[in-house]
Amino acid sequence: MIVLAVLLLVVVLTCVPYLVTIAFAQGPADASPIFGVTVPEGYKQWELIAPAEEAAPLDELRAVVGNRTAIDAYQDNKLPFPDGTILVKRAWKRKQSPEFASATIPGEATTVQVMVKDSKKYASTGGWGFGRFINGKPVDEAQHRTCFACHEARVKSRDYVFTRLAP
């Protein structure tokens, strides 16, 4: 009995570090509060949906990009967006080109904002999970409470999405 108990203890103690590693590999620290959304891998290679510009005080250049599911839905004018759609809004400080007076170029990156469609998981927020990240780290819960309200108030009829495919 004692030998068995000791053996069991050894097995458990050996496994614990692995289990902890697995649990944190997904990085709860890297997932947004409330929604558990993370920055999707490879988004810098995704196709452009549309650029945008934000006036002062933010003064930003932006680009909304999407994964394959998102681009296909846009091209087919499909609303609501299907599950698996991911939209990412990249943003940079607006910067004067050092080489050309009238040109504006992206300065430092400010935020990465993500919307993930999962109609079951996020049923209470129109089927969308939200995440806002600065330097890869999610911002606080209070900011995440504002996302759906603003999108719902203005673009509910477009499945809560502002951005249209650039012509």
Ligand code: HEC
């Ligand atoms: C006060 C209004 C407002 C709030 C709050 C807000 N958004 Fe948005 N969001 C916008 C507008 C307007 C756009 C259109 C693009 C632009 O102007 O930058 C947008 C665009 C987006 C997009 C690109 C898809 C689309 O709908 O066009 C994502 C992704 C996004 N927001 C995520 C978020 C997240 C995550 C939060 C919360 C942390 C959030 N938004 C909070 C107004 C808002």
